[in-house]
Amino acid sequence: MAGIPYKIYLSEKELPRHWYNLKAVMKELPPPMLNPATLKPCTKEDLTPIFCEKLVEQEFNTTDRYIEIPEGLMNFYRMIRPSPLIRAYNLERELNTPAEIYYKFEGTNTSGSHKLNSAAAQVYYAKEQGITTVTTETGAGQWGTALAMACAYYKVNLIVYMVKVSAEQKPYRKAVIETYGGKVVPSPSDTTEVGRKILAENPGTTGSLGCAISEAVETAVKTENCRYVLGSVLDHVLLHQSIIGLETKTACDKYGIEPDIIIGCVGGGSNFGGLIAPFMGEKIEGKNNIRFIGVEPASCPSFTRGRYAYDFGDTGKTTPLLKMYTLGSGFIPSPNHAGGLRYHGMSPILSKLYHDGYFEVRSVEQTKVFEAAVMFARCEGILPAPESSHALRVAIDEAIKCKETGEKKTIIFGLSGTGYFDMTAYMSYNAGAMTDYIPTDEDLEKGFATIPKVDL
Numbered sequence: 274m275a276g277i278p279y280k281i282y283l284s285e286k287e288l289p290r291h292w293y294n295l296k297a298v299m300k301e302l303p304p305p306m307l308n309p310a311t312l313k314p315c316t317k318e319d320l321t322p323i324f325c326e327k328l329v330e331q332e333f334n335t336t337d338r339y340i341e342i343p344e345g346l347m348n349f350y351r352m353i354r355p356s357p358l359i360r361a362y363n364l365e366r367e368l369n370t371p372a373e374i375y376y377k378f379e380g381t382n383t384s385g386s387h388k389l390n391s392a393a394a395q396v397y398y399a400k401e402q403g404i405t406t407v408t409t410e411t412g413a414g415q416w417g418t419a420l421a422m423a424c425a426y427y428k429v430n431l432i433v434y435m436v437k438v439s440a441e442q443k444p445y446r447k448a449v450i451e452t453y454g455g456k457v458v459p460s461p462s463d464t465t466e467v468g469r470k471i472l473a474e475n476p477g478t479t480g481s482l483g484c485a486i487s488e489a490v491e492t493a494v495k496t497e498n499c500r501y502v503l504g505s506v507l508d509h510v511l512l513h514q515s516i517i518g519l520e521t522k523t524a525c526d527k528y529g530i531e532p533d534i535i536i537g538c539v540g541g542g543s544n545f546g547g548l549i550a551p552f553m554g555e556k557i558e559g560k561n562n563i564r565f566i567g568v569e570p571a572s573c574p575s576f577t578r579g580r581y582a583y584d585f586g587d588t589g590k591t592t593p594l595l596k597m598y599t600l601g602s603g604f605i606p607s608p609n610h611a612g613g614l615r616y617h618g619m620s621p622i623l624s625k626l627y628h629d630g631y632f633e634v635r636s637v638e639q640t641k642v643f644e645a646a647v648m649f650a651r652c653e654g655i656l657p658a659p660e661s662s663h664a665l666r667v668a669i670d671e672a673i674k675c676k677e678t679g680e681k682k683t684i685i686f687g688l689s690g691t692g693y694f695d696m697t698a699y700m701s702y703n704a705g706a707m708t709d710y711i712p713t714d715e716d717l718e719k720g721f722a723t724i725p726k727v728d729l
């Protein structure tokens with residue numbers, strides 16, 4: 274299409290003033306989260322000892338399609354947004370495809386990913402409530418970094434339980450979190466009861482997000498004036514991330530871009546859920562027929578090989594039960610898995626939409642992901658995060674299909690972050706030492722055995 278610049282930057286005035294609440298549009302809502310003690314739907318009172326009140330309100334909001342972004346948060350968003358929608362002219366040329374490829378690039382802020390959209394929102398509401406410390410988990414480190422930036426800005430203390438293997442492999446991520454004033458505790462640790470229990474049962478464990486969540490929740494509940502914040506999965510996180518989709522849609526409308534396919538990587542589902550939110554809303558209302566594709570690692574295949582069941586969000590089995598696609602909270606991905614996207618579960622909103630057939634999911638192997646990442650870095654100039662490169666892989670595959678069929682499809686994918694702290698993985702790929710691991714059915718059975726038996 275003529276006249277489309279390499280980069281579409283919206284003006285500050287075009288920044289969305291509201292988030293988009295997909296639940297207000299869905300024909301059927303996801304089943305409610307359950308209190309693990311009573312197996313009854315959670316009430317707001319169940320959640321407010323753990324989460325900030327405004328976030329709990331948002332978690333329960335099923336009626337307001339648009340939720341206003343408070344002015345004090347807009348000031349933060351103005352520092353880091355809007356993010357560009359970029360036409361991948363160079364990649365198109367490299368692939369010699371008739372497809373038009375665009376990517377929404379969330380890596381322009383210092384933390385390097387979309388995670389800051391929700392980190393800023395959650396810390397803003399914590400501050401407003403008078404909370405002085407927040408705790409969280411981080412896997413690859415993007416969420417911890419984003420939260421450290423947000424906590425520094427709003428002057429709130431931060432304790433990050435960082436999956437042990439990531440803390441060891443990514444000392445610079447840890448250093449960035451510490452530079453912004455966050456405290457990093459490699460997890461599992463002996464600083465919490467649940468950490469000590471996990472260590473006793475599994476002494477050599479390299480950790481998992483599920484363990485780190487258990488530790489962060491325990492500390493939040495036991496520390497005065499402290500709450501826990503989560504970087505993905507929950508409905509309010511997807512809500513905050515809808516700013517990605519709203520900006521993308523404004524840019525598309527402005528330039529007459531009509532996507533045929535929208536692709537995003539899925540870990541807990543927040544960047545994909547945010548990117549597709551307004552487009553999916555229109556699809557549900559019968560106003561478009563866009564194909565949405567979520568992409569997950571073959572080594573942690575929550576959607577493509579998981580079960581749709583009530584499960585705990587953490588390994589210590591302390592959180593509310595969520596109905597989601599899950600590999601079981603005891604699932605720990607193979608240590609040769611390089612990037613993030615290692616969480617056992619999945620957003621309940623996306624799980625419901627997937628279950629009802631609103632989008633597809635593909636699983637890809639990491640060597641194929643890095644092949645795409647290196648190709649992209651060399652022709653588009655941006656060094657992509659391994660997580661985002663899952664989406665990139667499938668965008669390239671779809672563009673190659675267009676070359677074969679001669680179709681001129683319009684493809685948008687979410688480039689959720691940059692990969693500067695993932696050089697160990699890139700080095701392993703460059704040296705030809707990276708391997709793939711696809712769990713066997715037997716491996717998965719071990720995780721499934723940890724899913725609680727909840728009959729509803």
Ligand SMILES: Cc1ncc(COP(=O)(O)O)c(C=O)c1O
Nearest residue numbers: 415505540541542543544613690
């Ligand atoms: C750059 C990047 N993209 C994507 C993800 C996956 O998370 P989500 O599915 O919540 O977007 C992560 C998770 O750590 C990430 O760091």
